[in-house]
Amino acid sequence: MSDSTSNTHLLVYPFPGSSGHIIPLIDLTHLLLRRGLTVTVIISSDDLPLLEPLLNSYPSSLHKLLLSDPQISPSTHPLIGKVISTQKQFEPIVQWFKSHPSPPVAIISDFFLGWTSELASLLGIRHVVFSPSGVLGYSILHTLWRNIVEINAKNGDKDENYLLSYPEIPSSPTFPWHQVPQMARDYKKGNNDFEDFRKWLLANMTSWGVIYNTYDELEGVYIDYMKKQMGHDRIWAVGPLLPYIDGPIASTTRGGSSVMAPDKLFMWLDKKHDDSVVYICFGSQVTLSEKQMSALTCALELSDVNFILCVKASGSSSIPSGFEDRVAGRGFIIKGWAPQLAVLRHRAVGSFVTHCGWNSTLEGVAAGVMMLTWPSFADQFADAKLLVDQLGVGKRVCEGGPESVPDPAELARLLDESLCADIPERVRVKKLSQAATKAVKHGTSAQDMDMFVKLISEI
């Protein structure tokens, strides 16, 4: 711990109630604490268990600001309602800040909490955006909302196959309208909720700096693009943000307690050969439709692979009856929260059927497993594009909402192929995995983290 950083106090504000947003910001908090900073995390009581391992390990330098959960504002779109309701925390945070003997010098907040830029300016402190999405995903989100009026006018008929291009972004990503985030497709000009959401999202671009959970080898071209967009260099790529192997956050309990005893799962995995198991999981938000689940389980039966299938208990789809018996010995089903990070890091896991949430994308690449992409919404289509078309570390198995159903025979073929030793995707992902380790140990991500801590401590 250096003296220059030990008194620097930061306020960290994750977007509440969403594992994909909270988990990486808690990992970032850990990095800040390890570098000797003092951190207060704004957290809801529901999310508090995710922070507790760190609170126990850093009792004097990590603090929580527990604010009561505001009622979700009724809104045309549920996510917008949730984002808007967080603004009710503005005044309680001001009061907390004013009564603090040694208040924070900066706030790092999730990109959905863009209104905190106004809060920071009122308090006279720096505003730093944290993006839980990749830089490509973030660039698309920003461009989309900046040009939302023109974009909606151009596709006035709401043609589902209209191709929306982003020519200013490197590699000119293009998506059919049905892959454009639902919120943007529902946009209503002049509607207060949509206009507020847009205003605060765009306000992030005027922030003092942005922290991305990514690394140079993965998204260097987009990091450079973002620096040009922001007009300065205070863009830090510090990922992949993952808990330390022997740190306070165990990879078996990260993001939630595993629904089953990890020992049972790891005893099963230990008996399998290297790179001989497909891991299938769709993150914390996506659940497959009945038709999709039926096609997936049919493909698994047709294939020869060993697999771990994680299904969320809250989902509308269910495992067909008799499936578990028919795949006994080569299939392991987890009904609920899986210890994903520990599974991906196991030597027996060779490929990953993923919805391409950004955390899963990074975790899969960092673990060096072949990626089989099945994006459903939001930034997931952009992440799949990055993995398949640009990095060449994955193949598409399906894409789209509940009505998009893969052909079981073709999916079975892709599952079998994904475990072949000599496929080029595996070779490339192993290299990217090594680059990830290097980046966080002593490479670009470690340097960016050091630079951020140095600059923020000089304030």
Ligand SMILES: O=c1ccn([C@@H]2O[C@H](COP(=O)(O)OP(=O)(O)O[C@H]3O[C@H](CO)[C@@H](O)[C@H](O)[C@H]3O)[C@@H](O)[C@H]2O)c(=O)[nH]1
């Ligand atoms: O059974 C499970 C399911 C998930 N996870 C973890 O939960 C996180 C899930 O995050 P992510 O893969 O990003 O998926 P979502 O939860 O779907 O994330 C939301 O937030 C992400 C970050 O903005 C976006 O990229 C996604 O599109 C959006 O759906 C990851 O760390 C997983 O390891 C588990 O540990 N066990």
